[in-house]
Amino acid sequence: MDFYENEDKNGIRYSWNVFPSSKLELIQLVVPLGSLYTPLKQTKNLLTVNYNPVSCRVCKSILNPYCQVNYQNKTWICPFCHQGNTLPKGYHSITPTNLPAELFHTYTTLEYKLSRAPPPSVCYLFVIDLCTEPDEFEVMKERLLEAIALIPENAIVGVITFDRNIRVHELTFSQLPKSHIIRGDKRHSTKSIKEMLGLPKIPVVLERKDITNNNKSNSSPYSTIHRVLQKASNCEFVLSTLIEQLQPSYWPVLVGQRPDRAVGNAIHVAETILSSRAGAGRIVALLSGAGTVGPGSIVGFERTHAIRSHHDLLKGNAKYTAPAKKFYHEIAEMASQNSHSIDIFSVALDQIGLFEMISCPRLTGGCICVCESYKHENFKKSLNKLFQPNSSHFDARIQVKTSQNLQYIGCLGNCFSANPQKAKKKPTISLSGTNVGKNLLQKSSQLRISTLTNNQTFAFQFDLVKKKPNQDQNEDNKTQRKQQQQQQQQQQKKQNKTQQQQQQEIGLIQYRTLYQHNGEGWRVRVTTTAHRIVSAQTRLQLIKCGFDQEAAAVIIARESMNKTESAKPKNVVRWLDKNLISFSTKFGTYVQNQPRTFQLEKNFSLFPQFMFNLRKSPLLKIFGYSPDETTFHKHCLFQENVQNSILMFQPMLFQYSMKDVPKPVLLDSSSVQKDCLLLLDTFFVVLIWRGKKIAKWAKLGYQEQEEYKDFKALLQMPIRDSYNLLNDRFPSPRFIQCNQGTSQARLLQSRVNYSQRYTTSNQNIQQLPNLQFENNNENACLTDDVSFQVFMSHLKKFVCQN
Incomplete structure (x- = not known):
């Protein structure tokens, strides 16, 4: 299953792309069922049409490819509330070979230009200190x-x-x-x-x-x-x-x-x-x-x-x-x-009070x-x-609808709950009693965002509906009684029954975003996704194949940030460790009491690494950071997409050397060599690090000599790549150039994993002359931080003894 292709097409990624069939099975999967949706992502082959969408008369969901259409009676059945609707006159000419764009499965994301009066111009009010x-x-x-x-x-x-x-x-x-x-x-x-x-x-x-x-x-x-x-x-x-x-x-x-x-x-x-x-x-x-x-x-x-x-x-x-x-x-x-x-x-x-002002x-x-x-x-x-054309859109409202076998829990993102007016009829949207976040959603599936950027991403969480006993038998008896009615009604009820049977196997989620496009006209972007619902007891392998470990890591990171609002960071770290042990126990393969036999499948193998780097990232590590800095980091995590969010707790490290082409390397001390250049991207900081040998050559001015033009090109490559990162990202990150051993090089040292460590010939660590390098590696560090290798060894031990 290609998660990246779905993201390019619909701007959305799910932690589980195949859903379990019950609440209990979802709890046993440890990782919550959630999505990371970028409403205004510049998706591939996005189609924009110049007419208003067709909505259900009951639940107001939008006509989509998963609706069942009766071309003879000019009606369609809503897959969310199972109510019949009449197609408008403009759709009476459609046939199975002549369909509007919203009924094609290739257009699960579609944008409509609404025929509304243009909104008032946007106002910019500057407040200057x-x-x-x-x-x-x-x-x-x-x-x-x-x-x-x-x-x-x-x-x-x-x-x-x-x-x-x-x-x-x-x-x-x-x-x-x-x-x-x-x-x-x-x-x-x-x-x-x-x-x-x-x-x-x-x-x-x-x-x-x-x-x-x-x-x-x-x-x-x-x-x-x-x-x-x-x-x-x-x-x-x-x-x-x-x-x-x-x-x-x-x-x-x-x-x-x-x-x-x-x-x-x-x-x-x-x-x-x-x-x-x-x-x-x-x-x-x-x-x-x-x-x-x-x-x-x-x-x-x-x-x-x-x-x-x-x-x-x-x-x-x-x-x-x-x-x-x-x-x-x-x-x-x-x-x-x-x-x-x-x-x-x-x-x-110094601090200006972002911690107190973060609600704004x-x-x-x-x-x-x-x-x-x-x-x-x-x-x-x-x-x-901030003022570039088409970079920001205004007065946005996001509404989430689910099929009757799913429940909508809430949203973790930079938004505000827009409580709709109470309808006369019972709402058809499934809402769970659990609320995620204090200020984001309070029993409402409608969100308001005053300014919405093309890259702004929201984390939605869902749950399964608890099935009632003998539900299928009651539906069959009801269908048999309906067969005694007139032929036209009988045909309609058969369609409803078929639709309900499909809904028992498929879960539908629709996202509708209404916004002012660049402050000019009103538009609605509709994304509808369908997911298989299977039993985790009999088809667990199918659910495992649909696991997106990157999206799951970001959802867990946002949930941990939400927990820090009311809990101490060390308690949140314990919660992460407990969940990781349960997750590894559920999906790992091992022999009891033999940690060396522990293994994770390919699409699960990076998840422990994500959790390890999240534990030591500035998102949860408050030592050495001010409350304003921590608040800024949290705000960016709630704002960005999957790739940028992962950079915040697991940065990318690129290596440039005379021996090889530029390539990504492990975020490890073994990648820190004196004869290379490194480009570290933490999302907040873009850092170019020069090894001692490279820095010495640059200080002697070798790059100015004609016979060393290759060395000059080597020095320019990371600078050119860093400019691309600086120009594409908002807000623009800090740009730092440093040499090995300087004060600013500590930014790199604080993020890499020290697989090479000091050893002692004496148990008394205060006897510094007895300190030695492991494998004669000069990049070893005297640190209290646990390396990833030690972290994994303890994880395997806990799992195999559980």
């Missing part, structure tokens, strides 16, 4: 001007700056700049902010004539919002002039104190302004430090009081954290309900970019990619 060093502030203005030039002309823009106070700038008159000032050290309600700024209580649609006609807007009751939010093409000069004339904060900062930053109030004011306008929007926050003033503050003024660490959070010594998280969560819910996303660019050497990008589909300086290239590339 003025408490920045002067040299950094000038670079920030240059980068911001470059990015603003990429904004579409029909987009709406606005600017807010803040330090101790918040300034809402008007964009109507360049010669006399005007701004509204709001205190930042006081908590304001949304109602009071609207009253202070003169904003409408009900969201209004800013029509083109209202925005361009500045003279008439002064007499309008909504004149403030017209002056604050302007069309990009109309205020290009005013906006550029405003940014060029911005100056760093003039508030004095005493020695030993932090600047006054009203971060929480600034984001609250920005969301309040956007909520006064109908339509999608983005809040782009450029932050240079932690909030110290007003609601949302995470630290006090005195620098003697350090920002909270993981140790403080575990001990309950972070007094600012709980109220700040609650404040930002309220803003995030408000933004998500209004189809607004919040993007955070953290540009600072997580619930709205916003992005997070972390860098140390505005001068770094990854900030420039990430900010520019």
